[in-house]
Amino acid sequence: DAGITQSPRYKITETGRQVTLMCHQTWSHSYMFWYRQDLGHGLRLIYYSAAADITDKGEVPDGYVVSRSKTENFPLTLESATRSQTSVYFCASRAGPETQYFGPGTRLLVL
Amino acid sequence: DQQVKQNSPSLSVQEGRISILNCDYTNSMFDYFLWYKKYPAEGPTFLISISSIKDKNEDGRFTVFLNKSAKHLSLHIVPSQPGDSAVYFCAASAGNTDKLIFGTGTRLQVFP
Numbered sequence: 001d002a003g004i005t006q007s008p009r010y011k012i013t014e015t016g017r018q019v020t021l022m023c024h025q026t027w028s029h030s031y032m033f034w035y036r037q038d039l040g041h042g043l044r045l046i047y048y049s050a051a052a053d054i055t056d057k058g059e060v061p062d063g064y065v066v067s068r069s070k071t072e073n074f075p076l077t078l079e080s081a082t083r084s085q086t087s088v089y090f091c092a093s094r095a096g097p098e099t100q101y102f103g104p105g106t107r108l109l110v111l
Numbered sequence: 112d113q114q115v116k117q118n119s120p121s122l123s124v125q126e127g128r129i130s131i132l133n134c135d136y137t138n139s140m141f142d143y144f145l146w147y148k149k150y151p152a153e154g155p156t157f158l159i160s161i162s163s164i165k166d167k168n169e170d171g172r173f174t175v176f177l178n179k180s181a182k183h184l185s186l187h188i189v190p191s192q193p194g195d196s197a198v199y200f201c202a203a204s205a206g207n208t209d210k211l212i213f214g215t216g217t218r219l220q221v222f223p
Binding site: 024031033040041042043044045048050056058065066089092098099100101102103104 | 115117143145147152153154155157177196200203204209210211212213214215216
């Protein structure tokens with residue numbers, strides 16, 4: 001299917017565990033982004049990538065790691081999950097200068 | 112420091128009437144503004160945008176107005192339909208960055 005997909009859609013984990021959220025896009029967009037959505041905060045940028053092997057921090061990068069070995073994939077890893085990382089995570093990719101296309105989201109619960 | 116603010120967490124409008132969603136920003140370097148719509152359990156979808164060289168952009172029932180001197184933009188939906196019920200996010204970017212800054216969102220409910 002064309003577009004942007006995220007997996008898993010739902011994840012429950014425990015404090016201290018490592019978790020990886022996957023993002024895959026079929027458009028070959030250069031830019032990819034990871035956001036988290038929390039009540040009262042809207043969408044906050046965690047990390048973004050301008051191309052394969054190029055990544056940069058967003059507003060809230062602490063506790064997260066990203067990699068981009070291939071253009072189409074942009075995984076987000078929580079190295080040691082904390083309860084404050086309970087959130088809904090959205091991946092996005094960019095076509096034009098600013099318009100971003102979002103995946104369906106991953107709902108993560110850290111117990 | 113919230114650079115993009117949506118001060119109304121929610122808005123309720125009758126079907127057929129106008130919905131007006133507001134957004135304020137503080138960074139004068141912002142030169143491109145977007146509105147995204149989000150349904151529950153889905154990702155945000157792009158709705159409409161406006162460049163700072165314009166003060167209005169229209170697309171069907173949706174019109175975005177930009178007042179640069181007031182650092183304010185608004186989204187008008189006319190006429191409102193029940194399917195417009197969603198959370199609307201305002202976003203902004205500065206030309207020299209790759210990032211969008213989002214507001215906190217406004218939940219619109221359109222009732223019959």
